[in-house]
Amino acid sequence: MTKPQNPPRSGRRVRGSTTGRPVMVLLDLLGRRWVLRILWELRDRPLNFRELQAACGGISPSVLNSRLAELRETLIIELLPDEGYALTKLGRELLSQLTPLAVWSEKWAKSLK
Amino acid sequence: MTKPQNPPRSGRRVRGSTTGRPVMVLLDLLGRRWVLRILWELRDRPLNFRELQAACGGISPSVLNSRLAELRETLIIELLPDEGYALTKLGRELLSQLTPLAVWSEKWAKSLK
DNA sequence: CTCCTTGCTACCATTTCAGTAGCAAAATCT
DNA sequence: AGATTTTGCTACTGAAATGGTAGCAAGGAG
Numbered sequence: 001m002t003k004p005q006n007p008p009r010s011g012r013r014v015r016g017s018t019t020g021r022p023v024m025v026l027l028d029l030l031g032r033r034w035v036l037r038i039l040w041e042l043r044d045r046p047l048n049f050r051e052l053q054a055a056c057g058g059i060s061p062s063v064l065n066s067r068l069a070e071l072r073e074t075l076i077i078e079l080l081p082d083e084g085y086a087l088t089k090l091g092r093e094l095l096s097q098l099t100p101l102a103v104w105s106e107k108w109a110k111s112l113k
Numbered sequence: 114m115t116k117p118q119n120p121p122r123s124g125r126r127v128r129g130s131t132t133g134r135p136v137m138v139l140l141d142l143l144g145r146r147w148v149l150r151i152l153w154e155l156r157d158r159p160l161n162f163r164e165l166q167a168a169c170g171g172i173s174p175s176v177l178n179s180r181l182a183e184l185r186e187t188l189i190i191e192l193l194p195d196e197g198y199a200l201t202k203l204g205r206e207l208l209s210q211l212t213p214l215a216v217w218s219e220k221w222a223k224s225l226k
Numbered sequence: 227c228t229c230c231t232t233g234c235t236a237c238c239a240t241t242t243c244a245g246t247a248g249c250a251a252a253a254t255c256t
Numbered sequence: 257a258g259a260t261t262t263t264g265c266t267a268c269t270g271a272a273a274t275g276g277t278a279g280c281a282a283g284g285a286g
Contacts, residue, residue, distance in 0.1 A: 033146075062274085105135035174265065
């Protein structure tokens with residue numbers, strides 16, 4: 001990883017019907033394709049663009065790039081020169097609230113069989 | 114709400130690159146448009162189809178219908194005659210893990226300003 | 227210089243979603 | 257009973273998001 005280059009483009013559009021309440025904005029953000037997955041893949045360590053792309057099973061770079069831009073604008077991840085994309089402090093807080101889902105999902109999977 | 118009618122169609126396709134691990138399947142499900150929002154709107158009480166549609170800010174009925182079908186197949190919600198769509202026991206467990214996000218989102222919103 | 231890696235853009239085919247109209251069945255009214 | 261309203265849901269079309277591939281510009285290595 002080499003270029004910390006261009007800063008996040010500002011002006012993220014708020015889609016749909018978020019009434020402006022933070023929880024709605026958050027659900028809206030997390031509900032976008034690949035966002036949860038990206039956070040999940042960054043749980044252990046920073047990954048660079050192509051590592052992240054591979055970890056997400058070959059997500060197309062254009063989509064990955066726009067998701068990363070959105071997550072950077074919202075201060076959930078950051079791009080560290082020579083390290084790659086990493087969760088910020090906020091991002092780690094958010095992820096910590098998501099990790100119980102991994103446990104629950106096991107139980108859920110059993111119910112589905 | 115009147116017709117408990119046709120049962121959920123089986124055979125939900127697993128999109129993208131879920132490796133089959135339950136947590137991946139879950140993140141994939143939750144990452145679909147409107148899913149988190151639907152769960153959120155059902156947090157207090159069952160809602161019928163049109164109430165839910167209104168609560169989600171006018172989501173188109175075709176999309177709502179397919180999301181509801183998916184959530185029913187995965188046993189997260191159910192359609193109760195004379196009550197409407199409601200979280201199942203599993204669904205309530207899932208939602209309870211999501212509610213801390215509402216608190217966190219307030220803090221997050223302050224950081225964004 | 228050449229070769230490789232990396233972040234990212236461009237382009238187009240495919241899928242998904244939005245938005246509206248409206249139907250069939252059940253409930254409600256008269 | 258007949259008429260009207262409500263409700264779950266489908267159909268259809270245009271718009272938007274995504275998938276998939278190719279490849280560029282810049283930095284590093286040799």
